[in-house]
Amino acid sequence: xSKNFFGKPSFSCCSYDIIKHQRSDTVQRIPLSELxxxxxxxxxxxxESGMVLLSEGTALTESLIVRLGRMDLxxxxxxxxxSSDKSKAELLSELxxxxxKTEKEPYMHIIKGVIKAxxxxxxx
Numbered sequence: 001x002s003k004n005f006f007g008k009p010s011f012s013c014c015s016y017d018i019i020k021h022q023r024s025d026t027v028q029r030i031p032l033s034e035l036x037x038x039x040x041x042x043x044x045x046x047x048e049s050g051m052v053l054l055s056e057g058t059a060l061t062e063s064l065i066v067r068l069g070r071m072d073l074x075x076x077x078x079x080x081x082x083s084s085d086k087s088k089a090e091l092l093s094e095l096x097x098x099x100x101k102t103e104k105e106p107y108m109h110i111i112k113g114v115i116k117a118x119x120x121x122x123x124x
Contacts, residue, residue, distance in 0.1 A: 030078045035065045042079040045071075088123040092116065 027042040038059055045054040045068075053071075054064065057079075068076065086094075095115055102108040 026080055027077050029075050031075050032069055032073060035060055037062055040079040041076060043077040045076060088119060091119050
């Protein structure tokens with residue numbers, strides 16, 4: 001398990017998608033097909049030579065979404081994207097289901113605990 005700058009577990013795997021529905025200070029990787037007007041770019045979009053095509057903090061417009069669709073991109077990073085349609089109880093139930101088969105594996109209860117704490121934090 002990798003750790004971030006603060007020594008906390010760092011997740012970039014499938015379990016994280018349970019809690020990706022968060023506040024505006026979060027970043028989500030969004031497929032181009034799901035972009036909507038008003039979403040805010042979280043990471044600059046550059047071309048092959050590093051030239052910035054769309055800077056961080058830019059709010060998407062219909063014309064920008066069309067232009068992004070013409071580029072060879074599969075996704076972009078958006079700040080504070082969509083909110084969850086799932087309740088806190090549904091997310092916790094899904095978390096329990098996903099970790100059911102790994103209950104006896106070392107450290108999996110720690111990972112589950114971190115994700116559960118994040119869900120609790122998001123839904124306060």
